[in-house]
Amino acid sequence: MFSFFKKKAATPAPEAPASPAPAEPVADQAPATPAPVATPPTPTPAAPAAPATPARSSWMDRLKAGLSRTRDQIGSLGSLFSRRKIDEDLLEELESTLLMADCGVEATTALLTELRQRWKRDKLETGEQLQEALADALYKLLSPLQQPLKIDGQKPYIVMLAGVNGAGKTTSIGKLARHFQQQRKSVLLAAGDTFRAAAREQLQEWGRRNDVTVIAQDGGDPAAVAFDAINAARARGIDVVMIDTAGRLPTQLNLMDEIAKVKRVVTKADASGPHEVILVLDANIGQNALTQLKAFDAALGVTGLIVTKLDGTAKGGVIAGIARQHPKPLRFIGVGEGIEDLQAFDAREFVEALLDMESKPAA
Numbered sequence: 001m002f003s004f005f006k007k008k009a010a011t012p013a014p015e016a017p018a019s020p021a022p023a024e025p026v027a028d029q030a031p032a033t034p035a036p037v038a039t040p041p042t043p044t045p046a047a048p049a050a051p052a053t054p055a056r057s058s059w060m061d062r063l064k065a066g067l068s069r070t071r072d073q074i075g076s077l078g079s080l081f082s083r084r085k086i087d088e089d090l091l092e093e094l095e096s097t098l099l100m101a102d103c104g105v106e107a108t109t110a111l112l113t114e115l116r117q118r119w120k121r122d123k124l125e126t127g128e129q130l131q132e133a134l135a136d137a138l139y140k141l142l143s144p145l146q147q148p149l150k151i152d153g154q155k156p157y158i159v160m161l162a163g164v165n166g167a168g169k170t171t172s173i174g175k176l177a178r179h180f181q182q183q184r185k186s187v188l189l190a191a192g193d194t195f196r197a198a199a200r201e202q203l204q205e206w207g208r209r210n211d212v213t214v215i216a217q218d219g220g221d222p223a224a225v226a227f228d229a230i231n232a233a234r235a236r237g238i239d240v241v242m243i244d245t246a247g248r249l250p251t252q253l254n255l256m257d258e259i260a261k262v263k264r265v266v267t268k269a270d271a272s273g274p275h276e277v278i279l280v281l282d283a284n285i286g287q288n289a290l291t292q293l294k295a296f297d298a299a300l301g302v303t304g305l306i307v308t309k310l311d312g313t314a315k316g317g318v319i320a321g322i323a324r325q326h327p328k329p330l331r332f333i334g335v336g337e338g339i340e341d342l343q344a345f346d347a348r349e350f351v352e353a354l355l356d357m358e359s360k361p362a363a
């Protein structure tokens with residue numbers, strides 16, 4: 001058994017610099033025009049300038065700052081681990097802190113079983129050794145989720161995003177548009193949330209910021225918007241199409257049928273698509289994320305996840321629950337509203353940030 005984590009001297013994680021959230025849409029829409037309407041990319045000098053390639057260390061700082069509430073929740077771990085001797089009381093306390101961080105019963109039980117085995121087998125004694133063993137066990141649990149989204153191989157590569165209201169779908173699309181552009185991919189967005197004019201305008205604002213075309217309709221059918229967007233992308237030789245959808249609860253069966261229809265129509269527009277169906281989950285909902293994941297997966301066949309708002313929650317352990325109970329590739333995690341605050345999930349970084357440890361140099 002290897003251990004690549006070591007405890008770090010306690011240093012307060014720097015606060016994440018708050019980048020501006022997308023401006024609220026301004027009601028400057030032209031009167032209803034025949035659909036669909038493509039918003040051409042118009043460079044906006046006023047667009048907030050984000051660093052082109054943020055240093056990995058600055059992401060690590062933001063990740064650590066973002067996870068600070070979950071870490072505080074597991075934070076009693078700090079004092080737990082500073083105890084000299086491992087005993088049953090300590091393991092029980094660890095168990096309740098993991099449960100309170102929303103790891104869920106199954107993941108917590110699995111982690112504790114592993115720690116007990118290592119305690120006996122490897123003759124662990126100190127809290128620090130237990131912390132390293134926990135880091136190893138968490139990494140083992142989470143690493144299967146680390147499967148970065150690969151958008152090569154299909155053109156256009158079609159990504160659908162789904163999730164409940166306010167989960168962070170539209171914002172994540174805006175951030176991903178930048179992410180893919182940094183990989184020199186051309187992007188087109190489909191404003192498939194046709195319920196709210198504000199939703200369309202929110203996406204158009206992201207389109208302006210990133211200088212990408214947004215296909216939208218005034219009202220109308222989300223499936224038709226998706227269909228038009230895919231055809232437009234094909235005609236223009238675009239690399240990635242991202243389809244925004246309206247928020248919905250899994251219990252709203254008519255709306256679940258509607259999004260399943262969007263998916264079917266995507267397949268009509270491109271028989272190989274959609275190539276990725278991402279469920280966006282707000283980490284604040286904790287264990288409810290699993291219920292949502294199971295329901296959206298049954299309706300749509302979820303192929304990847306984005307977990308947002310890890311910065312505002314003490315429930316970051318939900319990722320461990322997902323890994324244990326309903327694993328799906330965790331493509332990206334969000335730790336803030338800024339354009340650079342969404343990054344590909346890296347299990348090792350996540351565990352390091354969560355337990356405030358740092359990697360050991362390779363032995």
Ligand SMILES: Nc1nc2c(ncn2[C@@H]2O[C@H](COP(=O)(O)OP(=O)(O)OP(=O)(O)O)[C@@H](O)[C@H]2O)c(=O)[nH]1
Binds near residue numbers: 246336
């Ligand atoms: N703190 C924080 N806020 C986030 C994050 N991701 C998104 N948000 C905020 O969450 C709010 C809702 O985000 P949206 O992208 O509009 O959510 P949505 O899923 O599109 O919502 P609907 O379209 O209403 O279903 C916005 O204020 C975002 O700025 C994150 O990682 N951290």
Ligand SMILES: [Mg+2]
Binds near residue numbers: 171193245246
């Ligand atoms: Mg939205």
